[in-house]
Amino acid sequence: MEEQKWVHEGLITESLPNDMFRFRLDNEDLILGYVSGRIRHSFRRILPGDRVKIEVSRYDST
Numbered sequence: 001m002e003e004q005k006w007v008h009e010g011l012i013t014e015s016l017p018n019d020m021f022r023f024r025l026d027n028e029d030l031i032l033g034y035v036s037g038r039i040r041h042s043f044r045r046i047l048p049g050d051r052v053k054i055e056v057s058r059y060d061s062t
Contacts, residue, residue: 003058004058005056005057006055006058007053007054007055007056008025008026008027008053008054008056009026009051009053010023010024010026010031010051010052010054011023011024011049011050012046012047012048012049015047015048018034019034020032021033021035021046023052025054031056
């Protein structure tokens with residue numbers, strides 16, 4: 001059974017080491033996240049100020 005996730009849109013506010021990013025969601029929450037999947041394998045450049053869609057686990061929303 002696949003884990004269910006919430007999908008939010010937000011803005012990258014800060015780039016951190018090891019492909020980690022700090023995101024500000026549209027509801028003004030700050031979360032820490034990382035890039036995974038197809039984007040990581042295709043070496044896309046992601047910079048602060050970019051708008052992205054974020055999948056957040058229902059069990060840990062931080």
